[in-house]
Amino acid sequence: MKLHGNTEDLDFAVIDSRRSERTGYPEVVYCAGKTLEQSERIITRMREQGIPVLGTKADPVLAQRIARDFPEAEYDVLARTLSVGSVCSPAERQGLIAVVAAGTSDLGIAREALRTAEFFGSKVTLISDVGVAGIHRLFNRLADIRKAQVIIAAAGMEGALAGVLAGLVTAPVIALPTSVGYGASFGGLSALLGMLNSCAPGISVVNIDNGFGAGYQANLINKLASKQT
Amino acid sequence: MKLHGNTEDLDFAVIDSRRSERTGYPEVVYCAGKTLEQSERIITRMREQGIPVLGTKADPVLAQRIARDFPEAEYDVLARTLSVGSVCSPAERQGLIAVVAAGTSDLGIAREALRTAEFFGSKVTLISDVGVAGIHRLFNRLADIRKAQVIIAAAGMEGALAGVLAGLVTAPVIALPTSVGYGASFGGLSALLGMLNSCAPGISVVNIDNGFGAGYQANLINKLASKQT
Amino acid sequence: MKLHGNTEDLDFAVIDSRRSERTGYPEVVYCAGKTLEQSERIITRMREQGIPVLGTKADPVLAQRIARDFPEAEYDVLARTLSVGSVCSPAERQGLIAVVAAGTSDLGIAREALRTAEFFGSKVTLISDVGVAGIHRLFNRLADIRKAQVIIAAAGMEGALAGVLAGLVTAPVIALPTSVGYGASFGGLSALLGMLNSCAPGISVVNIDNGFGAGYQANLINKLASKQT
Amino acid sequence: MKLHGNTEDLDFAVIDSRRSERTGYPEVVYCAGKTLEQSERIITRMREQGIPVLGTKADPVLAQRIARDFPEAEYDVLARTLSVGSVCSPAERQGLIAVVAAGTSDLGIAREALRTAEFFGSKVTLISDVGVAGIHRLFNRLADIRKAQVIIAAAGMEGALAGVLAGLVTAPVIALPTSVGYGASFGGLSALLGMLNSCAPGISVVNIDNGFGAGYQANLINKLASKQT
Amino acid sequence: MKLHGNTEDLDFAVIDSRRSERTGYPEVVYCAGKTLEQSERIITRMREQGIPVLGTKADPVLAQRIARDFPEAEYDVLARTLSVGSVCSPAERQGLIAVVAAGTSDLGIAREALRTAEFFGSKVTLISDVGVAGIHRLFNRLADIRKAQVIIAAAGMEGALAGVLAGLVTAPVIALPTSVGYGASFGGLSALLGMLNSCAPGISVVNIDNGFGAGYQANLINKLASKQT
Amino acid sequence: MKLHGNTEDLDFAVIDSRRSERTGYPEVVYCAGKTLEQSERIITRMREQGIPVLGTKADPVLAQRIARDFPEAEYDVLARTLSVGSVCSPAERQGLIAVVAAGTSDLGIAREALRTAEFFGSKVTLISDVGVAGIHRLFNRLADIRKAQVIIAAAGMEGALAGVLAGLVTAPVIALPTSVGYGASFGGLSALLGMLNSCAPGISVVNIDNGFGAGYQANLINKLASKQT
């Protein structure tokens, strides 16, 4: 039998090596839809070109393979983010983004947002388990949240955290719906719809479980706010 | 041409005259799916049997026709409820139900709940325009809300009011999603899903825009709480 | 490789230790979205503060780990509920809640409701396999059902049990849709919609498979009805 | 300006004049998607070929136009059916179909089923306002329903009537969901899903508001049962 | 740890032993939502009462366990039906039902319909792989199909087989949508909608993958047609 | 009051005047989402640049206004297409496209496809009322259909026409779902899903009621087939 599709010389990916010039930041590797081999080869090529790499939805097995070649790699097991290098050093990080997570179950996705924003050069603080069912917990942390330039609100189930927060702060809120929940949460749809329909203004929304997208957008805004200081 | 379906002698409806014995309360007339003639004849027959009548989703035209025959009729133009007689007099009303409405646009449905609960014998208080986008407005009214045995939370858009309230009170909350909103609110679906997925316990939900159902259920619970006092 | 997210000192959860004061009952641990370690540490902390613990959607493996430290733990394999301590002793339980399950397949979720209501201090009776396809079975048990202050109706498929029951009793019905079924039941959606659209009043609905929510709400109502006796 | 599409000589429709030979019954005219002119011309042509005509979802204006040319036409204002001629005379009608309607609002669609079955030669009885919210009303009519060879169960909202009936009779039940309801009934979807997921066997379902389809199918079955007697 | 929910003495199921009197046929065991133990005990009890048993969606492991106690058991591995005893002997089967399957992938569900109809006493013929993409294959078998009193049309994907068949025969068609397909077939939804919206009359539809329901309904109709011969 | 948004000098539209160079054909004006004034001004500007204009979903009132300035305009009242000029003269039209419409109600959308294909230079033939419920009508016209290079299959309801056709011809089929139907046809969704899931290959699908899209795509293919002859 003749086999196709598993050969070494596949020219499957086009590294967008000039993305930094065009949009200010390098490309990111979404690992979920790729084979381990594909992700590994893309990361290796990017490193060969000196590009700092952030991989999202990365499997622990991929992390271990990458760590053999790149000992400086860092992996967050809850966030499932893998980084090799960074756009700037921790000392150079600017501004402040508050990542606010409604419950313990939302932590993984919230941390994906946090790791992304850090990778691209923002200072970040994480405030967790402050869902609206016990709203005093949120008020207890409000002073900390108000220090941020941008706020990410990660929540599943009914996703009400984003709307409540937006009514209490002056910073823009990036709403990050998670697939936490069951039954009529329909894989995060209920949180997504809740956030899109919030009666409070000052909210914009990213895809369900898209911690990366929330962190990236928050970083863009945080940098705008910080660049002239 | 021979015409069918519009004759006087249609035996289209079966008055459930012994419903009071079985469930404690008389039948209610849902006017939306019926012709004016059908609603009018059902109401007339029920009055002839001495049954107090509550009509929901009632057109103003129907109200005027009924008022000609039954001057004691009452009509709420926002709630679209029409009543002729009542299960008990205002003085006999018991307990307390708080109907809490998120915004001005939710008032019609909230008042349908209020009128229903009053008709069946509950005391009711209405607290409006306390949506979560300005949560201090809700806190300002919390002492009043906490006096109630049962709470109805009417909200459209993301429907977050129910969950926030349930975390602040000891009374059961009946969540009443409304079709207020547009775009991805999908006719009240987003409020309904938000309420069903609330992370706070102590909530149960009725159909979108079903003010009657919320008022009826709240009355049942309120009476349970009041009957032994 | 530097690893994040699995360290011991994560401050991931905020115990809502004053929830009892605010809402009358302690917080409950939803175990499904948490790692075993997270659930275990939350339960341990709550016990250290003397809070009785109810865990829902709990894995048998978690139950075994908790049982090593807390031999008084109880686990219901069908309900997947885990309890350590209780809000009141069995002797102190009040009133009566009837948990009515349409079929054998609905038993697990129905028992989650039952265990929740018992944990919070209600007397409970379970009536099973009385779905509407053989409605005489329901009539045979009606006298027992009518003794309850509140009724939980657990059903999958078309969820018709709730509406039929509500037309036969004076107590409020908490409708509990389950994901039992296949094809166009769409994971419980058909039962949920059926219950929301019931033509009988006196019904309010909780999320699909949310036995905990039904049991909690029924307990609130049952306590209201019992407190003055 | 040159106009197209409104000329007299459009050859838009192909009368299926030999349908009777192939399927036993003549074609029926679905009037809703056609212009008045198109419906009128199709009906006229069929009459010229001696084919008895049944028009469904027919506008009263169409009925009046047809009545000018065909005084023997019959129109049912609730059912919106228009007939000119019939497959057999009233005296020749066979067997018995029971059309059972849950509520007054379902009457129009139920009567569309009834008129269709009569047109094709079945005896029919209509039993209305026997929804499951007051199930004793259904039991009161059960003896009459059991006389039928086939049963049509028309209901909106949660559509539970079909399943309850199927558990009580030996005849096959054709479930006819209607768009009666609001909110989460989603134009009849909830009744449709409820009927498809019924736990009682002996049910098959037609499209929402498809009274014609239910009546046609019931007639086919009724004739099978009657032909050898 | 105290364990609940796995004891021997659970009174979880109510055998509907007089169902035959009420609806003409005994109850059937839907095995998918039950534990092996539950299914086994229900089947054993029914056999002890002399009731013939049909189990649907039955696991091969359950079949093997049942076969140890009841050597007369029969199991169809494609249909996943398990029978012990039968309502009538093969020789007593009446009439004729044609089960028509669009493709090889629809065979399992089609055979579930076939086994059900046989169990309840109908003669059955299976005609497979005659989907509309190669419509001459259907015409080749039309003479055989036309011999049947009732036709079951099993198809996934777009489900067009039912509508095409109904235009070619005089017998009623029971449409059986299957979950065969991928992408926008959404687990059988596309076949279900196609069958519900068929422009040909003479079709009624059962739930997706509900071979049992189709076979049961076809048997009811077939018996009606056969009883007087 | 100061008014905005209704001034003459709005620069609202950018005529894509070089579209012909880039894609081979001029831009088309989708009139449904525009005010009469906007459509009128766009059409006028395009004519001033000598571009032949096709307007789709055009209101009769717009047609009359355009006809005042451009007497050569043509309007199809069923198709709701408005054309001023044409890409080529009728004599220059090439190849052959068969537009096959399932029923009379699908004619408007089918003719939108036909007018579009003619406008861009294809010969077209229309074959109507050949839905699969009476499949012999389709076979009667098969010889004509087979003469075409490309086939457009327009159908609502279950949309089965496309799949049946594709199994009978060698030409590619462009499936054109229409919103004809009611109930569970959900505005054309059922036809769309049916066509996407067809088990016959050789089909690709356009948006519901997108007669323009079908005609445009068919013309592209027809031209490919015709250009070298």
Next chain:
Amino acid sequence: MKLHGNTEDLDFAVIDSRRSERTGYPEVVYCAGKTLEQSERIITRMREQGIPVLGTKADPVLAQRIARDFPEAEYDVLARTLSVGSVCSPAERQGLIAVVAAGTSDLGIAREALRTAEFFGSKVTLISDVGVAGIHRLFNRLADIRKAQVIIAAAGMEGALAGVLAGLVTAPVIALPTSVGYGASFGGLSALLGMLNSCAPGISVVNIDNGFGAGYQANLINKLASKQT
């Protein structure tokens, strides 16, 4: 007949007069769900308290009534926005927001965003009719777009404009899906989903047709970027 719900003294709305202190900007009046009287009274009260008013989804009739009392009112007939006063004068507006609209039909919603951002103090530029179907039109305007601090991308149909833009700029993109389209656009759902699933980072999304929300969020970000200059 006694009438309720239309009295003058209804205490229906709670002006959130300290919202500016809490979130930096005054409340906005969503007019769509309110009666003319309700909107009028809320606007009048806010003006009495010296609060600048922005009304969205405002009817022209409301605009005329408001203009009688407040001649300084401004109304945008495409945007359906009504303003009386402003948060800052045109001269004080800061930064730059580019509102990019895919097509002429998206202009109304795009202008709602523009008017909102202006009202709250941002400089704004509108770039219209640059949808991705003729991508050179977008490139022609890219230099202008790149001058903005924040970009709003308004598009219906497939909503691809947001993703294409985000790959070409360094500014954050607020994606604004519109309900422009038909058939499977499902009232803007397809644009919403497209924008949420964009493979380009740097995008966050607001509700369908929520021009106000997009303008408000863009203003917040623009101000962050401008405040330190």
Next chain:
Amino acid sequence: MKLHGNTEDLDFAVIDSRRSERTGYPEVVYCAGKTLEQSERIITRMREQGIPVLGTKADPVLAQRIARDFPEAEYDVLARTLSVGSVCSPAERQGLIAVVAAGTSDLGIAREALRTAEFFGSKVTLISDVGVAGIHRLFNRLADIRKAQVIIAAAGMEGALAGVLAGLVTAPVIALPTSVGYGASFGGLSALLGMLNSCAPGISVVNIDNGFGAGYQANLINKLASKQT
């Protein structure tokens, strides 16, 4: 226990051996819904009749079993296509189809399209990783893409590639949505809707992940364009 459904002599499949005469091409085996044994037997029978075989969605295990009997078999592990023989030799392939894939994750489905088109006799070129988020990558390959007679655009997530491409080329575009994505991509629904609603004409769409359907349709069109050269 008597076993059914696993016997050797099942006559489960009807080889459509004259499909080539009717539609120009032999039947293809969709392996996903069949047991290994069923697929194997169908392939063997087709080879015995000299028919070239293409199997889609084929498991590697099936490939190995087929390779034992037919050493000339070819298997593409990414595309999951299995072929034994071919409609024409590589040298005889005609025309040119460009298969354009948005990202690495879309490669498997894109290659299914490529293998299908090759099997049926088209020349094919694959252009990958040119998604719209970095649109210059697409422009870099435009010259190559423009050489093709037909273009297949494979993309997941928002599916914008199809619309952007169609605005840049003269060839017809077959849009192939993939299930690549997560959250609100709903298994490919967002890409499917995006492609159906594209504002660019010249696109038609196949089912989600239906690489075979896209390749087949593209081959039909490519052959039309090539046959007269």
